[in-house]
Amino acid sequence: MTGHDVVAALVVMQLAAPAATLGLVGLPALLGRPLSERATTQIVGAGFAVGFLAAISVLGLLFARGFTPEVVHSGTWFAVGHHAATVNLVADALSVPYVCFSTGLCWLVNSFAGKYLHREPGFTRFFILLALFGTGMNLMVLADSIDVLFAGWEFVGISSALLIGFFFERRNAIDAALRAYTTYRICDVGLLAAGVVIHRAVGSGDFERLFGADWPASTSLVPAGTATVVSLLLVFAALGKTAQVPFSGWLPRAMEGPTPSSAIFYGALSIHAGAYVLLRCEALLDAAPPARAALVVIGAGTALHASVVGRVQTDLKSMLAYASMAQASLILVEIGLGWRVVPLVHVVGHAILRSLQILRSPSALHDRHELEAAIGGHPDLGGWSPLSWLPAGAQAAAYRIALERGYEEMAVTKFVVGPALRLLERLAAAERAWVTWLGEKPPRRAGGRP
Amino acid sequence: VAAADAHERCRRFETARLDITPGAARAHVEARSVDLAQVRPELGHATNAVCIVGRRWRTRGLFLDRRAFLVSYDPTADDDGAILTRTLAAVGPVGAGINLEYYFSIIDRLGYGSGTKLPHNITGLVGVMDGHASDLRTGLPWQMVEIHEPVRLLVIIDAPPERILAAAARVPAVERLAANRWIQLVAWDPGGSGLHVFTAGRFVPFEGERCVQPVVERSIDWYRGHREHLPPARITAALGGRAGEVRA
Numbered sequence: 001m002t003g004h005d006v007v008a009a010l011v012v013m014q015l016a017a018p019a020a021t022l023g024l025v026g027l028p029a030l031l032g033r034p035l036s037e038r039a040t041t042q043i044v045g046a047g048f049a050v051g052f053l054a055a056i057s058v059l060g061l062l063f064a065r066g067f068t069p070e071v072v073h074s075g076t077w078f079a080v081g082h083h084a085a086t087v088n089l090v091a092d093a094l095s096v097p098y099v100c101f102s103t104g105l106c107w108l109v110n111s112f113a114g115k116y117l118h119r120e121p122g123f124t125r126f127f128i129l130l131a132l133f134g135t136g137m138n139l140m141v142l143a144d145s146i147d148v149l150f151a152g153w154e155f156v157g158i159s160s161a162l163l164i165g166f167f168f169e170r171r172n173a174i175d176a177a178l179r180a181y182t183t184y185r186i187c188d189v190g191l192l193a194a195g196v197v198i199h200r201a202v203g204s205g206d207f208e209r210l211f212g213a214d215w216p217a218s219t220s221l222v223p224a225g226t227a228t229v230v231s232l233l234l235v236f237a238a239l240g241k242t243a244q245v246p247f248s249g250w251l252p253r254a255m256e257g258p259t260p261s262s263a264i265f266y267g268a269l270s271i272h273a274g275a276y277v278l279l280r281c282e283a284l285l286d287a288a289p290p291a292r293a294a295l296v297v298i299g300a301g302t303a304l305h306a307s308v309v310g311r312v313q314t315d316l317k318s319m320l321a322y323a324s325m326a327q328a329s330l331i332l333v334e335i336g337l338g339w340r341v342v343p344l345v346h347v348v349g350h351a352i353l354r355s356l357q358i359l360r361s362p363s364a365l366h367d368r369h370e371l372e373a374a375i376g377g378h379p380d381l382g383g384w385s386p387l388s389w390l391p392a393g394a395q396a397a398a399y400r401i402a403l404e405r406g407y408e409e410m411a412v413t414k415f416v417v418g419p420a421l422r423l424l425e426r427l428a429a430a431e432r433a434w435v436t437w438l439g440e441k442p443p444r445r446a447g448g449r450p
Numbered sequence: 451v452a453a454a455d456a457h458e459r460c461r462r463f464e465t466a467r468l469d470i471t472p473g474a475a476r477a478h479v480e481a482r483s484v485d486l487a488q489v490r491p492e493l494g495h496a497t498n499a500v501c502i503v504g505r506r507w508r509t510r511g512l513f514l515d516r517r518a519f520l521v522s523y524d525p526t527a528d529d530d531g532a533i534l535t536r537t538l539a540a541v542g543p544v545g546a547g548i549n550l551e552y553y554f555s556i557i558d559r560l561g562y563g564s565g566t567k568l569p570h571n572i573t574g575l576v577g578v579m580d581g582h583a584s585d586l587r588t589g590l591p592w593q594m595v596e597i598h599e600p601v602r603l604l605v606i607i608d609a610p611p612e613r614i615l616a617a618a619a620r621v622p623a624v625e626r627l628a629a630n631r632w633i634q635l636v637a638w639d640p641g642g643s644g645l646h647v648f649t650a651g652r653f654v655p656f657e658g659e660r661c662v663q664p665v666v667e668r669s670i671d672w673y674r675g676h677r678e679h680l681p682p683a684r685i686t687a688a689l690g691g692r693a694g695e696v697r698a
Binding site for chain 1: 569
């Protein structure tokens, strides 16, 4: 067995282990005989543990060889003419540390949720979705072609929406899930279109035909025009999952699911999925100044928006959602500036801190009491804010804008959703009129009746 | 004692094995109390059903399954009922308040209770709401009441019926609770005339079926291996060999 075979087996294991738990836990549940809570948690946990250990081993092997990437060819998904969608995975300086971190977090949240969801009616469902998410995340991270990446991206999106709607008996949860899912789908168009453009430009979705040299020193192999189009589409795709203005409204609402899923999705992994895709394709961004400029402008704008709006939120999970949004926006700015290692470090650091904060949020009253007991009074949390430099009138205006969440939703509803709905309603009315008109038309020939 | 106490609480926790040892039970409840992921650190007053106001020796050796509020009161040192009045003024509203909070939180988990804890979101450091936006949730969460049995508080008072009537008449809150049947008052007559149930404004002698009370040496012999509610039992180890004046 050569070194390549060992790495290949370990990389496939990072995908296969969580995917296998999906079947092990999902099949008995489908057959109406769900496993016990303990077995469910242990199986899903074991899947993540195996994936994590495999990822750590690959990291060690890669480190020993100076981070030379290993591409694993797992076969062709489908081939039409000269187009081929191959299932290629890559172990390099970006994907392997990322898998270590994401699978490790999934493993941790799995242990947390095993206790947190004890006796909950949707217990098995939660762990099935968590395993689906872990599989999708690893697929997306290890992908060495835009097709595989898109498949993983979709798994992440659907599991995220289903977990927001976890308490499907509550209207708010369903509305929030639908809102997130709609936002995702709109932005997914960007990723799908980017895939089509890449296929047309280089004849396959493989990244090795797009990028020369290894991450983080990768360079673009395609003409600047193609790179610009693909980059802009990828930026559009990233806006949804990263909750950038004008697609940010779903994120605070997404805090409807159980706390552990909010922590791993909106504090840690799902929120950074867009940043990961951009990091992976940063060679294209380097050749596309308009896309980088767009990232910096949107990222900086959203960071400002999230920071101001987050200050007036009265509930803990909305505060954390806006804090998450602000950091994710800064990460996009860093990517837009052409940095590679800094955003990666920022992602990992932010994800770990934020998921801890969200997991701790149910204990906030308890923590507060302990703090007050320890210092013998109310802590002075007034603090300094950059907004205090503004003149009084501007401060009041900023406060009003923040309370209305920057009028973002109002604008989107009024100028985008409303016209779109009216257009669809008009089309539906036209269809009804047309069908009625067709129905009223007398038959030209008397046909034989059955 | 701490280990034995922890062991008795552990029988209600599904994550603690039924054959757990007292030492392990203590470690288990200590770990629960500091576990961020634990939504049931303790079960609190869940299952509460009875409040017994009286001399402690009258219930000594009686296994009440942690379902009773025990309030000390000595009827022999309170001829004018002044102490009983003060005791009832505190015990009635507080005990009934706790009991009814559990009662209503379980009969309507979403309306009076606050649903499951899992999506709860702390708001303004004053309370919780469900997820991103909802009314403030004021009742008890499902995790706190799931093993509760919705019963009204049975208040058993070690005092003559007339003294209880007089005391209740002096505390309007208690009188309203009893008259409107939010609680059930029972007089456990120190004079030996048995139990009297408060019905339609007066105490009538209790005519219950006679049941044989199980007798075990230690409480662990009675609850070991059970998670469900248990009927009272006589614990001989607590009586120190002499028969107490315990009545069913």
